[in-house]
Amino acid sequence: MSTSVNGAGVAIVSEAVCEQIVGRPEAFKAVESVFGAMARGDAYNFPVVREAIGHADALYGFKSGFDRAGMVLGVKSGGYWPGNVQKDLTNHQSTVILFDPDTGRLKALVGGNYLTAVRTAAASAVSIAYLARKDAKVLGMVGAGHQSTFQLRAALEQRAFEKVVAWNPHPEYLSRLAAVCDELRVPFEAVDQQQLGAQADVIITITSAFEPLMMKEWIKPGTHIACMGTDTKGKQEVDPELLAAATLFTDEVAQSISIGEAQHAVASGLISESDITPIGEVINGTHPGRRDDQEITLFDGTGVGLQDLAVASAAANLALEQGLALRIAL
Structure with missing residues (x-):
């Protein structure tokens, strides 16, 4: 099996695997690096789309961007469903979709709920550190x-x-x-x-x-x-x-x-x-x-979307290295 997210097929990384392999050090490093790339002009976010869908009081949207330094391209899709707490589900639901910047091919689907929490915490931690x-x-x-x-x-x-x-x-x-x-x-x-x-x-x-x-x-x-x-x-x-x-x-x-x-x-x-x-x-x-x-x-x-893409890319690469990602052919 290929251990690179650029290998053949699409890597699928579940929420459980993300929680297993992406800890606070990995999230801190990913967020710190992408913040630096943004300030150098090596990474940029695309305009955010966020809309009330008119159903279940939900807000749904997309955060996307490209990190040229890390060669990470993708989109975080998801939103906020306030009624989920009554269904024993997390109110915030999201998935990160990564693409190959060289070809546009789909590379990975990564659970985004846990990663959203850990990347947000990493951002405040970076601010405290500096x-x-x-x-x-x-x-x-x-x-x-x-x-x-x-x-x-x-x-x-x-x-x-x-x-x-x-x-x-x-x-x-x-x-x-x-x-x-x-x-x-x-x-x-x-x-x-x-x-x-x-x-x-x-x-x-x-x-x-x-x-x-x-x-x-x-x-x-x-x-x-x-x-x-x-x-x-x-x-x-x-x-x-x-x-x-x-x-x-x-x-x-x-x-x-x-x-x-x-x-x-x-x-x-x-x-x-x-x-x-x-x-x-x-x-x-x-x-x-x-x-x-x-x-x-x-x-x-x-x-910002680049935070999500950074931690999702780290999760995808770690999951493949450790044989924890599911690979499917396109």
Whole structure:
């Protein structure tokens, strides 16, 4: 059997196989690399299509792009089905389709549900690795949904955090985060939003909010914030004044100002597009990132198709190397 995703036939990589072979290190490396390629102009996302289909309250769409550096071409197809929770299914459903950039031939079909969660967590982890203070001790979590535990585990690997503080609009869900902290032997405390801002050196917001949950005056100097929930027009997790006070970074500037956390600060004239730096520039060494320990840094993680393609390509190659992918002839 060929161990390259470029071999004969189509590779099919299931959700279970993705969970088995793609861990946080593999996802971090894939996302870090593609962010760097984007900043160099070696990779670019195509326009996103996202539509309400008029059935089951579902949103459905496509994220696509081409990474010339990694020679990865493809599309993530899927969306959000809010009623799936009653069917014991994940609300977010997606599949990544990879093509041969040289011929256009179909190369692989890769389950995208787990990879979406792990690539989103990898993005915030990359931002912490490059932008948080080296002496950061307290991690703050705003949100306790399905994605939050992926975020928490990835973040805890980036600094020697001594404590986790967390808030969620529905406090009963904080037990998810508490369980992870108990497993990893990290002290955990449920707090209100102001207490979270006062204590945390790094804050991750991962909610589906449409209003600010963290205000500028609650954030102490030197904090790094990763806003990971805002990916649609109208969504919002933090005070626009906070973006005006911070040094801003993102995965893709065009998405940041249109559907990301920065949309509100731009619309109100507090910041402009030129105030936002692609995090790939920090990865590539063309931007210094954090300049001092008093600076507030903020990463607007909007989620780009190239992240999905990067981790899906890694999954396909690893599955083939380990004989875990199903091959079918076209």
